[in-house]
Amino acid sequence: MKLMNLPEGFTLRAATWNDIEAICEMILAAMEADGNASMTVTQEELAQEWKSPGFNLETDAWVVTNPQGVVVGFEEFNNLFSHLALQGDGYVHPNYLGLGIGTNLLKSLDDRAQLEISLAPADMRVFIRNGIGNNEKNAQAIHEEAGFNAVRFSWRMEIGLKSLPAEVPWPEGIELRPFDLDSQNYAIHMAHEDAFRDHWGHTPRSFEQWQNNLSGHPDFDPSLWFIAWDGNQIAGYSLCRKKNDLGWVGSLGVRRPWRKRGLGMALLKHSFRILYKRGFSTIGLGVDASNPTGATRLYERAGMHVKSKFAVYEKEYRAGKEPEEYD
Numbered sequence: 001m002k003l004m005n006l007p008e009g010f011t012l013r014a015a016t017w018n019d020i021e022a023i024c025e026m027i028l029a030a031m032e033a034d035g036n037a038s039m040t041v042t043q044e045e046l047a048q049e050w051k052s053p054g055f056n057l058e059t060d061a062w063v064v065t066n067p068q069g070v071v072v073g074f075e076e077f078n079n080l081f082s083h084l085a086l087q088g089d090g091y092v093h094p095n096y097l098g099l100g101i102g103t104n105l106l107k108s109l110d111d112r113a114q115l116e117i118s119l120a121p122a123d124m125r126v127f128i129r130n131g132i133g134n135n136e137k138n139a140q141a142i143h144e145e146a147g148f149n150a151v152r153f154s155w156r157m158e159i160g161l162k163s164l165p166a167e168v169p170w171p172e173g174i175e176l177r178p179f180d181l182d183s184q185n186y187a188i189h190m191a192h193e194d195a196f197r198d199h200w201g202h203t204p205r206s207f208e209q210w211q212n213n214l215s216g217h218p219d220f221d222p223s224l225w226f227i228a229w230d231g232n233q234i235a236g237y238s239l240c241r242k243k244n245d246l247g248w249v250g251s252l253g254v255r256r257p258w259r260k261r262g263l264g265m266a267l268l269k270h271s272f273r274i275l276y277k278r279g280f281s282t283i284g285l286g287v288d289a290s291n292p293t294g295a296t297r298l299y300e301r302a303g304m305h306v307k308s309k310f311a312v313y314e315k316e317y318r319a320g321k322e323p324e325e326y327d
Contacts, residue, residue: 004100009067195253247280
Protein backbone atom coordinates (compact mmCIF):
# COMPACT_ATOMS: atom_id res chain seq x y z
CA MET A 1 0.00 0.00 0.00
CA LYS A 2 1.54 3.28 -1.14
CA LEU A 3 1.32 5.86 1.65
CA MET A 4 1.02 9.61 1.16
CA ASN A 5 2.55 11.88 3.75
CA LEU A 6 -0.06 13.91 5.56
CA PRO A 7 0.12 17.67 4.89
CA GLU A 8 2.13 19.74 7.34
CA GLY A 9 0.31 20.23 10.62
CA PHE A 10 -2.04 17.25 10.17
CA THR A 11 -1.79 14.53 12.83
CA LEU A 12 -2.82 10.87 12.93
CA ARG A 13 -3.38 9.58 16.46
CA ALA A 14 -5.52 7.25 18.56
CA ALA A 15 -9.06 8.45 19.20
CA THR A 16 -10.10 9.44 22.72
CA TRP A 17 -13.43 9.89 24.49
CA ASN A 18 -12.91 13.64 24.21
CA ASP A 19 -13.12 13.32 20.40
CA ILE A 20 -16.57 11.76 20.26
CA GLU A 21 -18.57 14.93 19.55
CA ALA A 22 -16.13 16.10 16.86
CA ILE A 23 -16.06 12.65 15.26
CA CYS A 24 -19.86 12.56 14.99
CA GLU A 25 -19.94 16.06 13.49
CA MET A 26 -17.35 15.03 10.91
CA ILE A 27 -19.22 11.79 10.07
CA LEU A 28 -22.43 13.79 9.56
CA ALA A 29 -20.63 16.08 7.09
CA ALA A 30 -19.31 13.04 5.19
CA MET A 31 -22.72 11.35 5.15
CA GLU A 32 -24.47 14.54 4.00
CA ALA A 33 -22.03 14.81 1.10
CA ASP A 34 -22.89 11.25 0.07
CA GLY A 35 -26.64 11.76 0.41
CA ASN A 36 -26.96 9.51 3.46
CA ALA A 37 -27.38 11.99 6.31
CA SER A 38 -30.16 9.92 7.89
CA MET A 39 -27.66 7.09 8.40
CA THR A 40 -25.21 9.13 10.45
CA VAL A 41 -24.15 7.90 13.87
CA THR A 42 -25.14 9.75 17.04
CA GLN A 43 -22.83 10.33 19.99
CA GLU A 44 -24.87 7.85 22.01
CA GLU A 45 -24.55 5.18 19.33
CA LEU A 46 -20.81 5.67 18.92
CA ALA A 47 -20.33 5.55 22.68
CA GLN A 48 -22.24 2.26 22.76
CA GLU A 49 -20.00 0.86 20.01
CA TRP A 50 -16.91 1.82 21.99
CA LYS A 51 -18.32 -0.05 24.99
CA SER A 52 -18.71 -3.25 22.96
CA PRO A 53 -17.09 -6.38 24.44
CA GLY A 54 -13.50 -6.65 23.24
CA PHE A 55 -13.27 -3.13 21.80
CA ASN A 56 -10.24 -1.16 23.00
CA LEU A 57 -10.36 2.54 22.16
CA GLU A 58 -6.60 2.97 22.64
CA THR A 59 -5.80 0.44 19.88
CA ASP A 60 -8.96 0.19 17.75
CA ALA A 61 -9.84 3.75 16.64
CA TRP A 62 -7.91 6.61 15.04
CA VAL A 63 -8.50 10.22 14.05
CA VAL A 64 -6.70 12.67 11.80
CA THR A 65 -6.75 16.31 12.89
CA ASN A 66 -5.95 19.41 10.85
CA PRO A 67 -3.47 22.12 11.99
CA GLN A 68 -6.24 23.71 14.11
CA GLY A 69 -6.83 20.41 15.91
CA VAL A 70 -10.20 19.75 14.22
CA VAL A 71 -11.05 16.10 13.48
CA VAL A 72 -11.19 15.59 9.71
CA GLY A 73 -10.91 11.80 9.51
CA PHE A 74 -11.87 8.75 11.55
CA GLU A 75 -11.43 4.97 11.35
CA GLU A 76 -12.29 2.15 13.73
CA PHE A 77 -11.58 -1.57 13.90
CA ASN A 78 -13.83 -4.36 15.15
CA ASN A 79 -13.19 -8.05 15.73
CA LEU A 80 -16.59 -9.40 14.75
CA PHE A 81 -15.90 -13.06 15.38
CA SER A 82 -13.04 -15.10 16.81
CA HIS A 83 -10.23 -12.88 15.36
CA LEU A 84 -11.05 -14.09 11.83
CA ALA A 85 -14.03 -11.99 10.69
CA LEU A 86 -12.86 -8.38 11.04
CA GLN A 87 -14.49 -5.07 10.15
CA GLY A 88 -13.48 -1.47 9.56
CA ASP A 89 -15.50 1.72 9.35
CA GLY A 90 -13.93 4.97 8.18
CA TYR A 91 -14.81 8.53 7.14
CA VAL A 92 -13.04 11.62 5.78
CA HIS A 93 -14.52 15.11 5.84
CA PRO A 94 -15.55 16.04 2.26
CA ASN A 95 -13.46 19.22 2.37
CA TYR A 96 -10.29 17.21 3.00
CA LEU A 97 -10.41 14.49 0.35
CA GLY A 98 -7.29 13.79 -1.70
CA LEU A 99 -4.80 14.73 1.05
CA GLY A 100 -3.85 11.19 2.04
CA ILE A 101 -6.07 11.11 5.13
CA GLY A 102 -8.07 8.08 4.05
CA THR A 103 -4.93 6.26 2.93
CA ASN A 104 -3.20 6.76 6.27
CA LEU A 105 -6.29 5.75 8.24
CA LEU A 106 -6.70 2.62 6.13
CA LYS A 107 -3.03 1.73 6.69
CA SER A 108 -3.61 2.00 10.46
CA LEU A 109 -6.64 -0.28 10.12
CA ASP A 110 -4.71 -2.76 7.96
CA ASP A 111 -1.80 -2.93 10.40
CA ARG A 112 -4.18 -3.42 13.33
CA ALA A 113 -6.14 -6.15 11.56
CA GLN A 114 -3.03 -8.17 10.73
CA LEU A 115 -2.30 -8.53 14.46
CA GLU A 116 -5.37 -10.79 14.65
CA ILE A 117 -3.99 -13.41 12.25
CA SER A 118 -1.92 -15.20 14.86
CA LEU A 119 -4.88 -15.21 17.27
CA ALA A 120 -7.36 -16.81 14.83
CA PRO A 121 -7.83 -20.59 14.69
CA ALA A 122 -5.10 -21.97 12.43
CA ASP A 123 -7.36 -23.53 9.78
CA MET A 124 -9.73 -20.58 9.39
CA ARG A 125 -9.82 -17.86 6.77
CA VAL A 126 -8.95 -14.39 8.12
CA PHE A 127 -10.40 -11.34 6.38
CA ILE A 128 -11.56 -7.76 6.94
CA ARG A 129 -14.53 -6.01 5.35
CA ASN A 130 -15.53 -2.36 4.90
CA GLY A 131 -18.82 -1.02 3.56
CA ILE A 132 -18.47 1.81 1.03
CA GLY A 133 -21.21 3.84 -0.65
CA ASN A 134 -21.54 3.68 -4.43
CA ASN A 135 -20.83 7.42 -4.64
CA GLU A 136 -17.60 7.22 -2.62
CA LYS A 137 -15.22 6.82 -5.56
CA ASN A 138 -12.22 8.12 -3.61
CA ALA A 139 -12.70 5.54 -0.85
CA GLN A 140 -13.21 2.78 -3.40
CA ALA A 141 -9.91 3.64 -5.13
CA ILE A 142 -8.01 3.74 -1.83
CA HIS A 143 -9.33 0.32 -0.81
CA GLU A 144 -8.59 -1.25 -4.18
CA GLU A 145 -5.03 0.07 -4.04
CA ALA A 146 -4.70 -1.49 -0.58
CA GLY A 147 -5.73 -4.94 -1.84
CA PHE A 148 -9.45 -4.85 -1.11
CA ASN A 149 -12.03 -6.10 -3.61
CA ALA A 150 -15.79 -5.55 -3.84
CA VAL A 151 -17.34 -8.92 -2.96
CA ARG A 152 -20.98 -8.12 -2.17
CA PHE A 153 -23.55 -5.35 -2.38
CA SER A 154 -26.19 -4.08 0.00
CA TRP A 155 -29.08 -1.66 -0.24
CA ARG A 156 -30.71 0.87 2.03
CA MET A 157 -34.42 0.72 1.23
CA GLU A 158 -37.15 3.15 2.23
CA ILE A 159 -40.88 3.68 1.99
CA GLY A 160 -42.71 6.98 2.33
CA LEU A 161 -46.16 6.54 3.88
CA LYS A 162 -49.02 9.00 3.35
CA SER A 163 -51.61 7.03 5.29
CA LEU A 164 -51.84 4.14 7.71
CA PRO A 165 -51.04 0.88 5.89
CA ALA A 166 -53.61 -1.91 5.95
CA GLU A 167 -52.98 -4.76 8.36
CA VAL A 168 -51.95 -8.05 6.74
CA PRO A 169 -53.54 -11.20 8.21
CA TRP A 170 -51.24 -13.42 10.25
CA PRO A 171 -50.64 -16.96 8.98
CA GLU A 172 -52.77 -19.61 10.65
CA GLY A 173 -51.54 -20.51 14.12
CA ILE A 174 -49.33 -17.42 14.45
CA GLU A 175 -49.96 -14.76 17.06
CA LEU A 176 -48.20 -11.59 18.16
CA ARG A 177 -47.55 -11.28 21.88
CA PRO A 178 -46.19 -8.36 23.92
CA PHE A 179 -42.40 -8.48 24.20
CA ASP A 180 -40.94 -8.83 27.68
CA LEU A 181 -37.24 -8.04 27.82
CA ASP A 182 -36.41 -9.94 31.00
CA SER A 183 -38.05 -13.22 30.04
CA GLN A 184 -37.70 -13.22 26.24
CA ASN A 185 -34.45 -11.45 25.35
CA TYR A 186 -32.33 -14.61 25.25
CA ALA A 187 -35.00 -16.48 23.27
CA ILE A 188 -35.04 -13.68 20.66
CA HIS A 189 -31.25 -13.80 20.48
CA MET A 190 -31.35 -17.54 19.73
CA ALA A 191 -34.16 -17.11 17.19
CA HIS A 192 -32.13 -14.43 15.41
CA GLU A 193 -29.05 -16.67 15.27
CA ASP A 194 -31.21 -19.43 13.77
CA ALA A 195 -32.97 -17.18 11.25
CA PHE A 196 -29.74 -15.60 9.99
CA ARG A 197 -27.42 -18.62 10.04
CA ASP A 198 -27.71 -19.07 6.26
CA HIS A 199 -27.29 -15.37 5.43
CA TRP A 200 -24.08 -14.15 3.81
CA GLY A 201 -21.72 -12.42 6.19
CA HIS A 202 -23.49 -13.50 9.36
CA THR A 203 -21.20 -14.51 12.21
CA PRO A 204 -22.43 -15.87 15.54
CA ARG A 205 -22.83 -13.30 18.28
CA SER A 206 -22.70 -14.01 21.97
CA PHE A 207 -25.63 -13.01 24.13
CA GLU A 208 -23.40 -10.29 25.63
CA GLN A 209 -22.79 -8.84 22.16
CA TRP A 210 -26.50 -9.09 21.38
CA GLN A 211 -27.40 -7.14 24.50
CA ASN A 212 -24.87 -4.42 23.72
CA ASN A 213 -25.78 -4.03 20.05
CA LEU A 214 -29.57 -4.47 20.07
CA SER A 215 -31.41 -4.59 23.37
CA GLY A 216 -28.72 -2.29 24.78
CA HIS A 217 -28.92 0.20 21.89
CA PRO A 218 -29.50 3.82 23.02
CA ASP A 219 -32.77 3.93 21.03
CA PHE A 220 -34.02 0.51 22.14
CA ASP A 221 -37.78 0.56 22.63
CA PRO A 222 -39.28 -2.81 23.66
CA SER A 223 -42.71 -1.72 22.43
CA LEU A 224 -41.25 -1.69 18.89
CA TRP A 225 -40.05 -5.31 19.05
CA PHE A 226 -42.71 -7.47 17.40
CA ILE A 227 -42.44 -11.21 18.07
CA ALA A 228 -44.54 -13.78 16.21
CA TRP A 229 -45.20 -16.99 18.12
CA ASP A 230 -46.39 -20.44 17.06
CA GLY A 231 -47.31 -22.00 20.37
CA ASN A 232 -44.20 -21.80 22.53
CA GLN A 233 -41.82 -21.25 19.59
CA ILE A 234 -40.69 -17.99 18.04
CA ALA A 235 -41.53 -18.16 14.33
CA GLY A 236 -40.33 -14.70 13.35
CA TYR A 237 -39.70 -11.18 14.57
CA SER A 238 -39.28 -7.55 13.55
CA LEU A 239 -37.03 -5.45 15.78
CA CYS A 240 -37.65 -1.76 15.13
CA ARG A 241 -36.52 1.58 16.55
CA LYS A 242 -36.07 5.16 15.52
CA LYS A 243 -32.93 6.06 13.57
CA ASN A 244 -32.46 9.82 13.49
CA ASP A 245 -35.54 11.03 11.56
CA LEU A 246 -36.51 7.57 10.27
CA GLY A 247 -38.51 4.67 11.57
CA TRP A 248 -36.06 1.79 11.28
CA VAL A 249 -36.60 -1.96 10.84
CA GLY A 250 -33.30 -3.02 12.38
CA SER A 251 -33.74 -6.76 11.94
CA LEU A 252 -36.54 -8.82 10.43
CA GLY A 253 -36.23 -12.59 10.46
CA VAL A 254 -38.38 -15.65 9.84
CA ARG A 255 -37.09 -19.04 10.92
CA ARG A 256 -36.91 -21.77 8.27
CA PRO A 257 -39.99 -23.86 9.25
CA TRP A 258 -42.24 -20.78 8.95
CA ARG A 259 -40.98 -19.33 5.67
CA LYS A 260 -43.08 -19.03 2.49
CA ARG A 261 -46.28 -18.53 4.50
CA GLY A 262 -46.60 -14.76 4.42
CA LEU A 263 -45.17 -14.18 7.88
CA GLY A 264 -42.42 -11.85 6.66
CA MET A 265 -44.94 -9.57 4.94
CA ALA A 266 -47.25 -9.61 7.94
CA LEU A 267 -44.40 -8.60 10.26
CA LEU A 268 -43.20 -5.89 7.89
CA LYS A 269 -46.65 -4.35 7.38
CA HIS A 270 -47.34 -4.49 11.11
CA SER A 271 -44.04 -2.67 11.68
CA PHE A 272 -45.05 -0.02 9.13
CA ARG A 273 -48.39 0.49 10.88
CA ILE A 274 -46.97 0.94 14.35
CA LEU A 275 -44.09 3.14 13.23
CA TYR A 276 -46.51 5.32 11.25
CA LYS A 277 -48.68 5.67 14.35
CA ARG A 278 -45.55 6.77 16.24
CA GLY A 279 -45.07 9.63 13.79
CA PHE A 280 -42.64 8.12 11.26
CA SER A 281 -43.82 8.66 7.68
CA THR A 282 -40.53 7.42 6.24
CA ILE A 283 -39.33 3.96 7.20
CA GLY A 284 -36.06 2.33 6.19
CA LEU A 285 -33.97 -0.79 6.53
CA GLY A 286 -30.75 -2.32 5.23
CA VAL A 287 -30.60 -5.54 3.24
CA ASP A 288 -28.08 -7.72 1.44
CA ALA A 289 -28.82 -7.19 -2.26
CA SER A 290 -28.40 -10.95 -2.89
CA ASN A 291 -30.32 -12.11 0.18
CA PRO A 292 -30.99 -15.85 -0.29
CA THR A 293 -34.42 -15.76 1.39
CA GLY A 294 -35.85 -13.28 -1.11
CA ALA A 295 -36.01 -10.39 1.36
CA THR A 296 -35.33 -7.77 -1.32
CA ARG A 297 -38.35 -8.97 -3.34
CA LEU A 298 -40.48 -8.95 -0.18
CA TYR A 299 -39.53 -5.35 0.57
CA GLU A 300 -40.23 -4.27 -3.01
CA ARG A 301 -43.66 -5.93 -2.91
CA ALA A 302 -44.33 -4.01 0.29
CA GLY A 303 -43.71 -0.75 -1.61
CA MET A 304 -40.12 -0.04 -0.58
CA HIS A 305 -37.52 1.29 -2.99
CA VAL A 306 -33.74 1.42 -3.06
CA LYS A 307 -32.51 4.68 -1.56
CA SER A 308 -28.75 4.01 -1.45
CA LYS A 309 -26.38 1.30 -2.62
CA PHE A 310 -23.24 0.11 -0.89
CA ALA A 311 -20.41 -2.26 -1.77
CA VAL A 312 -18.77 -4.57 0.75
CA TYR A 313 -15.01 -4.43 0.20
CA GLU A 314 -12.94 -7.32 1.53
CA LYS A 315 -9.25 -8.05 2.00
CA GLU A 316 -8.16 -11.61 2.73
CA TYR A 317 -5.18 -12.12 5.02
CA ARG A 318 -5.20 -15.91 5.11
CA ALA A 319 -7.11 -18.61 3.23
CA GLY A 320 -9.02 -21.29 5.12
CA LYS A 321 -12.45 -22.37 6.28
CA GLU A 322 -15.29 -19.85 6.53
CA PRO A 323 -16.74 -18.61 9.87
CA GLU A 324 -19.83 -20.79 9.48
CA GLU A 325 -17.54 -23.85 9.45
CA TYR A 326 -15.99 -22.90 12.77
CA ASP A 327 -16.73 -25.41 15.50
